[in-house]
Amino acid sequence: MNYKTLAIIGAGGHARSVYSWLEQSNISYLELFFVDKNKKKNDEEIFNHTIIQKEWINLHGIKTEACLLAIGDNNLRKQLYEHLLHHNKVIIGIFHNSVILGIGSKVHNSTLIGPLSIVGPLVVLNENIIVNSGVIIEHETVIGPHSHIAPGAKIAGRVTIGESVFIGIGAVVKENIVIGDNVIVGAGAVVTKNIPSNSIVAGVPAKIIRKLDSK
Numbered sequence: 287m288n289y290k291t292l293a294i295i296g297a298g299g300h301a302r303s304v305y306s307w308l309e310q311s312n313i314s315y316l317e318l319f320f321v322d323k324n325k326k327k328n329d330e331e332i333f334n335h336t337i338i339q340k341e342w343i344n345l346h347g348i349k350t351e352a353c354l355l356a357i358g359d360n361n362l363r364k365q366l367y368e369h370l371l372h373h374n375k376v377i378i379g380i381f382h383n384s385v386i387l388g389i390g391s392k393v394h395n396s397t398l399i400g401p402l403s404i405v406g407p408l409v410v411l412n413e414n415i416i417v418n419s420g421v422i423i424e425h426e427t428v429i430g431p432h433s434h435i436a437p438g439a440k441i442a443g444r445v446t447i448g449e450s451v452f453i454g455i456g457a458v459v460k461e462n463i464v465i466g467d468n469v470i471v472g473a474g475a476v477v478t479k480n481i482p483s484n485s486i487v488a489g490v491p492a493k494i495i496r497k498l499d500s501k
């Protein structure tokens with residue numbers, strides 16, 4: 287895919303990763319810029335690309351052929367995704383060149399998959415998901431929109447993950463588990479039981495440490 291202009295939405299740490307993934311994907315562009323609501327004085331460029339300052343509420347005013355959402359926070363990324371779609375903006379995803387995608391898997395075209403991740407057969411990845419670096423998602427797992435699977439997490443087969451779920455770095459989810467919406471799984475957790483919506487779990491085996499307000 288070749289774009290005239292590409293806007294990376296977000297200029298934080300995750301945006302630097304997304305830029306790197308982009309450079310190692312089959313997407314090319316003539317012009318690229320970052321957009322963030324904060325523009326730090328001593329950080330006005332990222333990898334020699336301009337950062338444009340824009341309040342999120344005015345994000346739809348950017349002039350670009352396509353946008354890439356590079357915001358790790360699920361709730362903010364969901365809000366911006368819906369805002370941009372409402373204003374008929376084109377939102378694209380990325381497949382890093384090293385990704386292995388199993389037969390029969392369906393990946394929404396706004397979803398990002400980072401380096402060395404493996405997505406097994408018949409997996410469904412809905413819209414606006416981040417599959418970070420070195421993730422394994424096994425056969426027939428289904429992941430809901432606006433979720434983020436952090437680096438090195440391993441999701442076994444036939445797992446169902448809801449909307450706006452964050453799976454922490456290095457976490458493991460056993461086969462056939464069902465995780466509700468708006469769940470945070472802590473770094474390194476091992477999920478052995480279903481998790482209800484609006485919960486934070488952590489530890490080995492993972493236990494609920496706190497409840498979240500429903501979204």
Ligand SMILES: CC(C)(COP(=O)(O)OP(=O)(O)OC[C@H]1O[C@@H](n2cnc3c(N)ncnc32)[C@H](O)[C@@H]1OP(=O)(O)O)[C@@H](O)C(=O)NCCC(=O)NCCS
Nearest residue numbers: 436437453454455470471472473474475486487488489495
């Ligand atoms: C689980 C998590 C969300 C909890 O955050 P929090 O609500 O701010 O919780 P706190 O840091 O106040 O910790 C609460 C308790 O849980 C424990 N805890 C926190 N994270 C834990 C984890 N991952 N595993 C085991 N215990 C954990 C803390 O030690 C603390 O225990 P204590 O009460 O006995 O002192 C967070 O620690 C975490 O793991 N986030 C994921 C980070 C990550 O994956 N980043 C990758 C970015 S790409």
